[in-house]
Amino acid sequence: MSVIDIVLEPLQYDFMVRALAVTVIAAVVCALLSCWLVLVGWSLMGDAVSHAVLPGVVLAYVVGVPFALGALAFGVLAVVLIGVLRGTSRVKEDAAIGIVFTTLFALGLVLISVVPSQTDLSHILFGNILGVSSQDVWQVGLLAAVALAVLLLKSRDLTLFAFDSTHAHAMGLNPKRLGWLLLGLLAVVCVVALQVVGVILVVALLIIPGATAYLLTDSFTRMLWIAPLMSAVSSVVGIYLSYWFDASSGGLVVVVQGVVFTLVYLFAPRQGLVAKMRERSAARA
Amino acid sequence: MTGRSAALEVRDLTVAYGAVTALEGCTLTLEPGKVTGLIGMNGSGKSTLFKSIMGVVEPQHGSVQVWGADARKARRSQSLAYVPQSEDVDWDFPLTVWDVVMMGRYGHMGWVRRPRHADRVAVQEALERVELTDLARRQIGRLSGGQRKRAFVARGLAQGARLMLLDEPFAGVDKRSEATIVGLLRELAADGATVLVSTHDLHALPQLADEAVLLLRRVLYQGSVEGALRPENLTRAFGIDLGGAA
Numbered sequence: 001m002s003v004i005d006i007v008l009e010p011l012q013y014d015f016m017v018r019a020l021a022v023t024v025i026a027a028v029v030c031a032l033l034s035c036w037l038v039l040v041g042w043s044l045m046g047d048a049v050s051h052a053v054l055p056g057v058v059l060a061y062v063v064g065v066p067f068a069l070g071a072l073a074f075g076v077l078a079v080v081l082i083g084v085l086r087g088t089s090r091v092k093e094d095a096a097i098g099i100v101f102t103t104l105f106a107l108g109l110v111l112i113s114v115v116p117s118q119t120d121l122s123h124i125l126f127g128n129i130l131g132v133s134s135q136d137v138w139q140v141g142l143l144a145a146v147a148l149a150v151l152l153l154k155s156r157d158l159t160l161f162a163f164d165s166t167h168a169h170a171m172g173l174n175p176k177r178l179g180w181l182l183l184g185l186l187a188v189v190c191v192v193a194l195q196v197v198g199v200i201l202v203v204a205l206l207i208i209p210g211a212t213a214y215l216l217t218d219s220f221t222r223m224l225w226i227a228p229l230m231s232a233v234s235s236v237v238g239i240y241l242s243y244w245f246d247a248s249s250g251g252l253v254v255v256v257q258g259v260v261f262t263l264v265y266l267f268a269p270r271q272g273l274v275a276k277m278r279e280r281s282a283a284r285a
Numbered sequence: 286m287t288g289r290s291a292a293l294e295v296r297d298l299t300v301a302y303g304a305v306t307a308l309e310g311c312t313l314t315l316e317p318g319k320v321t322g323l324i325g326m327n328g329s330g331k332s333t334l335f336k337s338i339m340g341v342v343e344p345q346h347g348s349v350q351v352w353g354a355d356a357r358k359a360r361r362s363q364s365l366a367y368v369p370q371s372e373d374v375d376w377d378f379p380l381t382v383w384d385v386v387m388m389g390r391y392g393h394m395g396w397v398r399r400p401r402h403a404d405r406v407a408v409q410e411a412l413e414r415v416e417l418t419d420l421a422r423r424q425i426g427r428l429s430g431g432q433r434k435r436a437f438v439a440r441g442l443a444q445g446a447r448l449m450l451l452d453e454p455f456a457g458v459d460k461r462s463e464a465t466i467v468g469l470l471r472e473l474a475a476d477g478a479t480v481l482v483s484t485h486d487l488h489a490l491p492q493l494a495d496e497a498v499l500l501l502r503r504v505l506y507q508g509s510v511e512g513a514l515r516p517e518n519l520t521r522a523f524g525i526d527l528g529g530a531a
Contacts (some may be wrong), residue, residue: 172360
């Protein structure tokens with residue numbers, strides 16, 4: 001079988017075309033957002049919010065409103081609860097994050113178990129990329145377009161917020177508002193990626209691409225190209241692998257991203273481990 | 286607005302973090318065209334004073350006015366620039382010197398912060414003044430300690446701020462860069478801007494500052510640099526009991 005067959009054969013199935021479309025959309029939006037999350041130092045927050053949206057998604061399903069609304073509400077609720085817990089007790093931030101997101105995630109699991117629905121528990125938890133309907137494609141596309149537009153329009157403000165929020169204050173901007181904007185985007189983007197990799201693994205798409213790009217360049221603008229490209233390509237490779245080896249698609253998408261990160265971590269021209277070791281031994285000689 | 290309004294007027298400012306009082310009844314007025322050294326030990330409230338002026342912390346009591354206007358309004362009109370302490374900056378951040386200086390222009394730009402010709406000219410000029418034109422495309426972490434400081438001073442210049450706050454600008458800076466920065470701040474003051482510099486470096490103070498402020502939760506002394514450096518004043522500011530000497 002030729003390479004062309006390997007690429008083309010899955011495309012004769014509509015469900016594979018839809019799967020690839022949704023995967024690329026989710027991979028690109030998550031990767032863009034991840035550039036800021038990694039630099040602000042909000043990876044753990046990304047982890048927390050992406051898990052905490054679960055009860056919101058389930059309740060939105062029950063009430064019959066868009067998943068994004070439920071996700072947004074519970075994403076915000078999680079952040080508020082973390083802030084309150086940290087601010088009003090001696091519990092430190094990492095513990096506050098751990099308590100809030102696991103509790104909300106568990107609440108989501110309980111809700112799923114008592115709510116009668118056609119949606120399989122495992123689909124929300126682990127993604128259901130091969131079961132994407134054309135309506136899903138439109139929903140994901142719309143949410144992604146909104147997130148993308150906001151990210152690109154506010155990109156410079158978000159970078160300022162990530163780099164020096166004190167300076168943002170001094171210039172009369174409101175860094176708190178920018179922080180909330182970033183968190184709101186995080187919740188919306190979680191819904192976009194939910195179908196691809198599921199609630200549990202969304203955080204991988206929200207951290208790995210940004211971290212990989214960060215090791216490859218000193219320019220934030222270039223990061224905003226590298227991260228989505230790396231994420232889209234490795235996600236598509238992951239979907240193809242899952243087709244040919246009949247294995248978990250969400251799992252493979254993340255495994256391929258992890259492999260790419262590892263390669264970059266080892267062999268990046270300047271920040272890579274090998275380059276650094278060479279530099280060190282050259283300095284010693 | 287009257288021509289005689291003070292550059293900075295802090296009135297009876299009290300800021301507390303929980304049970305810890307950082308500033309208590311702090312009152313301070315800075316005249317236009319002067320460089321003022323802000324001296325105090327760690328925990329004396331220097332950073333809190335800066336943060337109150339910039340609106341990062343909300344005071345429990347008191348007010349801050351910049352150039353005769355409410356501080357919030359003054360910040361929106363780009364009257365205020367800030368040069369952070371080195372420890373507060375992520376030097377691995379993937380931004381070039383040009384990018385950082387351009388951030389000083391954001392308040393002058395529209396909603397999506399697209400730089401116009403005037404913004405690029407302002408950045409160019411600011412870089413020339415701090416002698417970093419050749420390093421404009423370099424990532425900020427690849428600069429020396431002094432060059433880093435100059436990049437942030439350039440950000441304030443590009444912003445066009447008339448009141449500049451600098452937090453420990455001489456820490457980890459070589460003597461030559463220190464001299465460049467001091468020269469630059471003197472120039473700014475000569476042009477009518479007002480500069481407030483917090484520093485540990487008492488030796489540099491006479492060349493740098495027109496006047497000095499000693500801070501320990503409130504202003505203990507404001508006046509000539511020589512006066513501030515008198516042992517009895519320093520003793521009070523740094524809380525050292527010289528055992529009957531005072």
